Amino acid sequence: MNINERISALRKAMADKNIDAYMIPSADFHQSEYVGDYFKSREFISGFNGSAGTVIVTKDFAGLWTDGRYFIQAENQLKGSEVELMKMGVEGFPTTTEYLLENLAEGSVLGFDGRVICANEGNELTEVLAEKNIKIEYQYDLVDSIWEGRPSLSDAKAFMLGIEYTGESFSSKLQRTREKMAEKGATCHVMTSLDDIAWTFNMRGGDIAHSPVVLSYAVITTDKVVLFIDEAKLSDELKAEFAKENVEILPYNDIYEYVKGICECEKVLVDGTKLNYAVFNNIKAEKIVDYNPALFFKACKNETELACTRNAHIKDGVAITKFMYWLKNNVAKGGITELSAQAKIAELRAENKDFFDTSFGTIAAYKEHAAMMHYSSTPETDVELKPEHLFLLDSGGQYLDGTTDITRTFVLGELSDELKLHFTSVVRGMIGLSMAKFLYGCHGYNLDILARGVMWKMGIDYQCGTGHGIGHVLNVHEAPNGFRWKLVPERFDSAVLEEGMITTNEPGIYIEGSHGIRIENEIVCRKAEKNFYGQFMNFEVITFAPIDLDGINPELMTEEEKNYLNWYHGQVFEKISPFLTAEEAEWLKEYTRAI
Structure with a gap:
């Protein structure tokens, strides 16, 4: 079936259940950012394969809501279908809730699979739509009824991440979790977010591409731990570790019945942004508190995690440097395409024994393709790189000792004055945030201007945040820290910046139909001096x-910015050159020279 035929089949299934509108988000049962193939219902029904978006289908309308990162991509992928693009955050486009409230008649029925809608969103919809007596029906996965050949749930094995990488045992993390529960007066904590469970249990797996997590739920009480998982996934090492705390193992889907047995007088901790609506409606506790201890625990990396991550970045930096050397020396010979360049960086990372996956889908974008912030090259869009213009590579690796995310934009030939201005401006923005010094208590939105301000002075903006938190051998995007210019509460990525938090620093300039430039480093929040002021x-x-010096006009930079770039490139040469061949090291000396 093509997209329009799938939507027609969905409408028939809706009619059979007396449902007037059906909502399909991008999520799995755990509200993960990236999902396994089984959960790609929104992609199946719309053809749009970006990581974020929601589809709503009614009897006479089908719309896709997504954000500014994906507008260009979505417009291209929705062509030929009846699905309309609804641009989130753009004036004139309603939110999903506003659309439903305005367009559904009194007494209508909104349907969705309650396992893929978070509790907070489900509760908000219930409350808002009650104004028009609109009923919520969350028991049906209607996409499943029309999806022939739907992939199965992943059966990838889980493995234990040793204390030499984590710096803290499962037992210690369990104790800290229970201490937080006691502070909140709670006797039970229902965990549903996969990265929080993976971090707490020191367990990693392969159920989602790029994110080494395991499909599971957990319930922690004052004296008991229950892990809901396919037991066949667990290694003997994990079972032995869990036995120390008498962890009970139950089947993955048993969570729905199990939570019905939580005592009505209990106070339960949940993460309302990750708890799905179906589980939420089965909990009958006296009070449900929206608080997730692991969210902040895992965001503040301990010294072992930081040391390991530094090691991972050296390995990753070697791969990127070797890639740049290869690209610069071979692009004029011809034959390099976006996809072959993507394959090359994967090959170089895989040469390291500790590498086991990429940390997200690589963005390899030439010329105007780079204007699409989350472009993904395909055989249909793949183009050959020429010795001219710019090539953007945003990629990362999962290593046993850390997760990386790096973007470099490479100069492939002579640049116009405008391209050099834009390239230099992005580098200046990245340097400005890197050099920040601030009083404790600042949030990411207090500091975002240090990067974005360079572009704002030019009358240019980028429609995304400046940076996001990074997990430790976990999700490449991790709350609660990040940089963006205004507070967006539902994103929950603007917490107070704490010591040990790792955040990306990635300003950019994106000109549709022409070019995209992004330079990205990861930075760790650290304590400086403490004095009278705090x-x-x-x-x-x-x-x-x-950072490709061929794109930089030093005359546009301040002395402080040039000094920082020279210091940074000195560090690059010192740390990376020992792992290169003599020819590569000599080349690197030129590309890390002082300006």
């Missing part, structure tokens, strides 16, 4: 790979 904080950069 505790000062700063950032330690942990990403080391050359």
